[in-house]
Amino acid sequence: MRTTVTLDRDVERMLQEAMHRSRNGFKETLNAAIRAGLSQKPAAAMSRPFVIQARPLGLRAGLDPAGFNQLADDLELEAVLAKARNKKTR
Secondary structure: OOOOOOOOHHHHHHHHHHHHHHOOOHHHHHHHHHHHHHHOOOHHHHOOOOOOOOOOOOOOOOOOHHHHHHHHHHHHHHHHHHHHHHHHHO
16 A cells, blocks of 8 residues: 655654664565554553552651641641732832
């Protein structure tokens, strides 16, 4: 079958490198690359799904969960004050 195909620059570069390595012509190298790509099974079908084994970690000793709320409040207050200062300087 004869057809016209527009190759992206990176694909053209890879094809040129493969031609140089294999010392084959354009037609042979392109056909080999297409065969290799089309004959592969999809990656999801070939490998097992990754499963995370979760476990509860809890908090480190000495960390107070109430302190996290105070930190969040302080950060929010700083952001509001910074925004108010920016509006005054405009």
